[in-house]
Amino acid sequence: MRIAVCVKQVPVSEQVKMDPVTHSLIRNNIEMGMNAADCNALTEAIRLKKQTGCSIDVFTMGGYEARSVLFTALAMGADEGYLVTDRQFAGGDTLGTAKVLAEALKHTEKYDLILCGCFSSDGATGQVGPMIAQLMEAASVTEVKKIPKVEEACLEVCKTWQGKLVHLELKLPAVITISLGCNTPILPTLRNQMKAKKRTLHEITNDALHMDSDAVGLSGAKSLVTETLWIEKTGKHSHMLTGTAEEIADQILDLVEEAKH
Numbered sequence: 001m002r003i004a005v006c007v008k009q010v011p012v013s014e015q016v017k018m019d020p021v022t023h024s025l026i027r028n029n030i031e032m033g034m035n036a037a038d039c040n041a042l043t044e045a046i047r048l049k050k051q052t053g054c055s056i057d058v059f060t061m062g063g064y065e066a067r068s069v070l071f072t073a074l075a076m077g078a079d080e081g082y083l084v085t086d087r088q089f090a091g092g093d094t095l096g097t098a099k100v101l102a103e104a105l106k107h108t109e110k111y112d113l114i115l116c117g118c119f120s121s122d123g124a125t126g127q128v129g130p131m132i133a134q135l136m137e138a139a140s141v142t143e144v145k146k147i148p149k150v151e152e153a154c155l156e157v158c159k160t161w162q163g164k165l166v167h168l169e170l171k172l173p174a175v176i177t178i179s180l181g182c183n184t185p186i187l188p189t190l191r192n193q194m195k196a197k198k199r200t201l202h203e204i205t206n207d208a209l210h211m212d213s214d215a216v217g218l219s220g221a222k223s224l225v226t227e228t229l230w231i232e233k234t235g236k237h238s239h240m241l242t243g244t245a246e247e248i249a250d251q252i253l254d255l256v257e258e259a260k261h
Contacts, residue, residue: 001054001150004111005045006101006132007038007073009066034069037117039076039176039185044147045115046077046186052150055079061089061100062232067201074196075180075188081199082108086206091218094123100216103209106136108202111173111236113155118143118177133175140167140175144184187225 012033018092034042045056058073060066061084070081084104092100105111114136116129126142141157145165149156154171159179204208206213216219241248 001048001052001113001152002108002109002111003048003054004036004043004105004114005042005056005058005073005078006114006116006128007042007058007060007069008035008117008120008122009033009062009069010035010120019211029253032065032068033121034072035117035122036185037119037121037178038069039117040180040182041115041117042073042076042078043183044178045184047183048113048147049077055110058099059104059108061085061086061097063090067192070201070249071193071196071199072188074199075192076186081240082109082204083201086203088206088211088217090214092216094125094127095131095167095222096216096220098128098135099220100209100211101128102135104204105132106202107209111155111170113150114138114175116136116175116177118137119178122209129175129177135200136173136175138175139170139174141170141178142177143178147176169211175197 007034012031022222042056042058048054049056056078057080058070058078059082060069063085064083066085067081067083070083076080076230082104084100089096089100095107105114114132116132119126119131130142132138141159144157144159146158147155148167150157152172154169155174156167156169158165158167160166207215212220241251243251
């Protein structure tokens with residue numbers, strides 16, 4: 001079995017700013033890392049690798065700096081890393097991203113299973129995985145919590161639907177997105193990180209994919225961000241209660257009565 005995992009480099013710092021002209025994130029001089037849901041997807045893939053002995057290729061689309069998430073993936077347990085990069089791909093929307101990744105996947109190998117995170121923390125659209133499935137004419141399930149069983153031609157997945165845990169069986173090849181927080185992500189050791197940085201990454205450009213420049217990147221975008229707004233924080237505040245158990249109980253009762261009014 002061959003498994004591919006699509007990951008994305010996203011800001012991991014809360015100190016991010018938006019470009020007022022392009023309405024895109026300013027990524028310079030901020031800490032970047034692997035998208036959280038993608039970590040869950042890769043962790044699930046590595047669990048399947050231990051179970052079946054399959055191989056795992058990891059793909060990311062971006063500039064030279066995006067290599068860091070591929071090194072992280074190799075340190076976690078992936079077998080090969082592929083950087084999909086070309087200036088023609090820059091500025092694309094979710095459909096453009098899905099088109100490029102789908103072509104890169106088809107160009108590289110005939111994969112049985114492709115895993116993605118359910119959404120990215122910087123965009124949160126949840127569209128790229130299902131779009132890849134549609135473009136590759138593969139079966140698709142979103143927000144999967146676990147893959148209990150994998151066979152040669154099919155697999156079983158679990159997801160929550162209308163408050164209930166549902167088991168689904170689908171034929172391979174398939175593209176599924178993994179729910180955020182569905183497992184405990186693998187934390188690569190320092191030794192594995194150092195070993196990973198010595199590995200050679202594969203690079204895929206448009207010279208290999210031969211995609212129409214008008215269909216990808218900014219020129220091929222079907223959606224356009226016209227305005228971005230900052231949402232003011234209105235979260236709940238905490239208050240530390242002190243005193244004896246009886247005094248704290250009285251304070252809690254006062255707070256409850258206050259909330260009623």
